[in-house]
Amino acid sequence: MTKRALIAGNWKMNTTLDEAAELAASVADLTKGTEGVDIVLAPPSISLDRVAGIIKDTNVSLSAQNLYFEESGAFTGELSAKMLASVGCEYVIIGHSERRELFGETDEGVNKKIMAALREGLLPILCVGETLEEREAGRALERVSSQVRVALSGLTNDEMARVAVAYEPIWAIGTGRTASPEDAEEIHGGIRGILEELYGKVISDKTRIIYGGSVKPDNVDSLMAMENIDGALVGGASLKADGFARIVNFE
Numbered sequence: 001m002t003k004r005a006l007i008a009g010n011w012k013m014n015t016t017l018d019e020a021a022e023l024a025a026s027v028a029d030l031t032k033g034t035e036g037v038d039i040v041l042a043p044p045s046i047s048l049d050r051v052a053g054i055i056k057d058t059n060v061s062l063s064a065q066n067l068y069f070e071e072s073g074a075f076t077g078e079l080s081a082k083m084l085a086s087v088g089c090e091y092v093i094i095g096h097s098e099r100r101e102l103f104g105e106t107d108e109g110v111n112k113k114i115m116a117a118l119r120e121g122l123l124p125i126l127c128v129g130e131t132l133e134e135r136e137a138g139r140a141l142e143r144v145s146s147q148v149r150v151a152l153s154g155l156t157n158d159e160m161a162r163v164a165v166a167y168e169p170i171w172a173i174g175t176g177r178t179a180s181p182e183d184a185e186e187i188h189g190g191i192r193g194i195l196e197e198l199y200g201k202v203i204s205d206k207t208r209i210i211y212g213g214s215v216k217p218d219n220v221d222s223l224m225a226m227e228n229i230d231g232a233l234v235g236g237a238s239l240k241a242d243g244f245a246r247i248v249n250f251e
């Protein structure tokens, strides 16, 4: 890890309004002395406004879990980048594998969402990752490479400088099965190589490539010790404030 780390907690479809408020307050309290790490919480959208009030003037930033790429209109149930920015979101997770697998999101749709986020000044966290089948067939980097290339197509260097990439092997999400630090590092290095090819060395060196997939207090240190792992996207383990605080304070 060679740059300011980014540790984000993705609460997915967990926590009621009051639970979200309590969890956010605990995380803010437990991480108040932490320096050198960007700490991000992504609660369910219904709790964004409330959590924004709680983490105001703390170390913690707010993220949405998704957006829709249109600015406004007849898109029942969807939220625009502008709406997310208006409640205080700084970041937005885009292309999470659960969105891709359960809700049919495509690489092209992910590209539109990244563009929409950037237009509103949000910082996208682009998620990519291969299935177990693709990994076992030796096609992990090939899959991730095509996801990265399509998702980032048309971005200028200035725009790319505001994107973080989360490598999240699908077989490691919510399964308790983590990629070994070496396997993760191999894909992270591959992603950095693609970014260098597309945007040059300055941008590729600066881009934060974070790992997601069963990150926990007891495996975060070995993952963060890898040269190309710049942070973590944490699902299940972000629902307990003390465990998440330990992840944020990785050694």
Ligand code: PEP
Pocket: 010, 012, 168, 172, 173, 174, 175, 176, 212, 213, 214, 215, 233, 234, 235, 236, 237
């Ligand atoms: C995630 O939601 O992005 C994730 C990595 O989940 P978990 O940490 O539970 O595997």
